[in-house]
Amino acid sequence: xxxxxxxxxxxxxxxxxxxxxxxxxxxxxxxxxxxxxxxxxxxxxxxxxxxxxxxxxxxxxxxxxxxxxxxxxxxxxxxxxxxxxxxxxxxxxxxxxxxxxxxxxxxxxxxxxxxxxxxxxxxxxxxxxxxxxxxxxxxxxxxxxxxxxxxx
Numbered sequence: 001x002x003x004x005x006x007x008x009x010x011x012x013x014x015x016x017x018x019x020x021x022x023x024x025x026x027x028x029x030x031x032x033x034x035x036x037x038x039x040x041x042x043x044x045x046x047x048x049x050x051x052x053x054x055x056x057x058x059x060x061x062x063x064x065x066x067x068x069x070x071x072x073x074x075x076x077x078x079x080x081x082x083x084x085x086x087x088x089x090x091x092x093x094x095x096x097x098x099x100x101x102x103x104x105x106x107x108x109x110x111x112x113x114x115x116x117x118x119x120x121x122x123x124x125x126x127x128x129x130x131x132x133x134x135x136x137x138x139x140x141x142x143x144x145x146x147x148x149x150x151x152x
Contacts, residue, residue, distance in 0.1 A: 002047070005028060005029075005030065005038065006038060006042060006047075007151075008027075008028040008029075009024065009028050009035070009038060009039060009042065010042070010047070010048070011151060012024055012027045012028060013048070014147075014148040014149075017051045017052070018051075021035060021036050021039065024039070054147050057110055061112055062110040062111060062112055063112070063113075064110065064111045064112065064113055064114075064116070064117065064138065064139070065094075065108055065109070065110055065138075065139040065142070066108070066109045066110075066111060066117050066136050066137065066138050066139070067106065067107070067108055067109075067136070067137045067138075067139065068106070068107040068108075068109055068125070068134060068135070068136050068137075069099075069103035069105070069106055069134070069135040069136075069137075070083070070103060070104055070105040070106075070107065070125075070131055070133070070134055071102070071103050071104050071131070071132045071133045071134075072104045072105075072130050072131060072132055073129070073130055073131070073132040074130075075104060078130075079130035082128065082130050083104075083105065083128060083130050083131070084096075086124070086128055087105075087107070090120070090124055090125075092109045092110060092111055092116075092120045092124075093107050093108070093109055094108045094109065094110045095107065095108040096108075103135070114138075117136070117138075121134065121136075
């Protein structure tokens with residue numbers, strides 16, 4: 001269970017993942033040694049799952065996000081495993097969610113444009129026999145994007 005100090009540590013790290021332990025300890029009101037101990041515990045227990053750089057997809061050359069709803073032909077263990085294994089290998093898939101409702105999965109595919117997305121569909125997604133249907137929606141603009149969790 002996280003206490004208020006752990007939550008403060010996490011809030012500061014969400015703002016600046018490269019902060020030094022010295023600065024982090026000052027911001028959360030701890031001395032450096034206990035702060036580092038808490039930080040290591042948060043990492044070891046999996047509360048902190050890693051550190052990353054937030055890269056602008058447009059500057060990287062992948063300005064298009066396509067939200068793809070996928071329906072499987074059957075929702076059995078074999079088809080679910082086949083689909084999820086394939087998704088793990090597709091570099092274009094930034095996110096994949098198992099869904100409730102009329103669609104089985106929702107993917108966010110990042111691509112360089114319509115031609116890149118067409119290649120993804122033809123060379124990867126539509127080759128899986130377990131897929132019954134694919135519905136694609138291109139994002140026109142990003143209104144809000146958060147890389148972390150909301151504060152509690």
